[in-house]
Amino acid sequence: MQQTGAEQCPPSTCDSSALLLGFVNTAPLAGAMDRLAGAEDLSAWLAGTNLADADTPVTGADVAAARELRDAFTMIFRAHSGCEDGEAALPAAEDYLQRMAPRYPLAPRLSAAGCQLVPAQDGVLGAFGALFAAAADLSARGGWPRLKMCKNPTCYTGFFDKTRNSSGLYCSTACSTRMAARAYRSRAKTA
Template structure:
């Protein structure tokens, strides 16, 4: 993960950057609209790690690893909900930030220097390295100025994680479909109350 400041339209634009895809991939394992949680058993986590190309995919995954992944997912979700201006996200933000600060030492990162710059990479292999890659992705996005653009859709029937591609970082919905649904809902509410 590159630690140098780069413009949004440089080599890895934040909207398509591996770092945002990795973090959004994790938060989007949560159940949506009555769907199934995709991180419930060790096989789920192993499959997600393999799909994401992270360390730990070929190692033995335990129930404790699944619980740790879900806790990480929940903390990132609350931060992304706060980025969207969701009241529950802002209320839960201090606890999510405190949790991430408290556990970060479990997943140390080391700099890797090459011709392209300095990249933070997990210092460990296995599951701990896989979780460390999430912290490296967060650091990469923060360095690129894209951290606050990771959000959760404000449509209460959706709550999908997304990268806000608007110029002024004012996006609230993951898609035009969700935006249209919410605008129609607001219109019906105004007509009903008029």
């Protein structure tokens, strides 16, 4: 997505946020299967997002790296949501991403429209680099803190916070309603 650094993400998700949310939402949530369970799954996800060709070789080590990267992004998004476990795990997640970033170098692509960071490698390493490029893009446009994880413990889906003041805690009104009903029942039970 080519935009100037001063532009904000629109209220709807942009390509960068869609890529990162699609990645974290491959986790096994609410009884669903892990969509990065094996090399075939990772290969299919990479091909589905156009980050790599369907015939790009994917190894078990690539799958392990993808899961670790996904977990780090998830913890950061949980911290954006104010989740206690996200706050506690934030230093480890940030440290992990700092250590991994040099493995997936980015290069500037300059054009009349502006500058965009792109992966400097092909294959799986380039695909992981695209995730870092998406994070850099969102950060430059002020959208990074809007990537969050739903605070509903039966959901934990990644979402783009579309609220005006970035105060959203739930991925949907359904999750918000469920949590409000739980809180009401809990208060009524203790009263």
